[in-house]
Amino acid sequence: MPHPSEFFQALADATRWEIVCRLAEGPRCVCELTECLAVPQSTLSTHLQVLRAHGVLAGERRGRWMYYGIAREAHPVLRALWRHFPPAYPAAVASGTAAEAGCACPETPVAEGTPLSPTPTLTPS
Numbered sequence: 001m002p003h004p005s006e007f008f009q010a011l012a013d014a015t016r017w018e019i020v021c022r023l024a025e026g027p028r029c030v031c032e033l034t035e036c037l038a039v040p041q042s043t044l045s046t047h048l049q050v051l052r053a054h055g056v057l058a059g060e061r062r063g064r065w066m067y068y069g070i071a072r073e074a075h076p077v078l079r080a081l082w083r084h085f086p087p088a089y090p091a092a093v094a095s096g097t098a099a100e101a102g103c104a105c106p107e108t109p110v111a112e113g114t115p116l117s118p119t120p121t122l123t124p125s
Helices: 004-011 014-025 030-037 041-053 072-084 090-095
Strands: 057-062 065-070
Touching (some): 004 014, 004 072, 014 030, 014 041, 014 065, 014 072, 030 041, 041 057, 041 065
Antiparallel strands (some): 057 065
């Protein structure tokens, strides 16, 4: 886990916070995130790189597609933050699928034990 100032610096950007909130429901491919955030892929990639470098996200390549999810080490901190600042975005992500977003990535279930294992306990209580 990085130093707390670095971790929170990564979350201090509104777009990066929205990315993290949208990933609260589970891992998403880059094309899904690009669509729901309405940002260019290059901009999204820069934000994802910052979040990953500061220990907030983990990434996993599946064929041609890159998937991102909340890093295991970040779970406790984000759960605490979401108690005070509930994400407004997870329902929007959960209601759509990659195919509905015009995404060609396969919607493969995430295997247990991978860096992106689903974590239903991440939703705010």
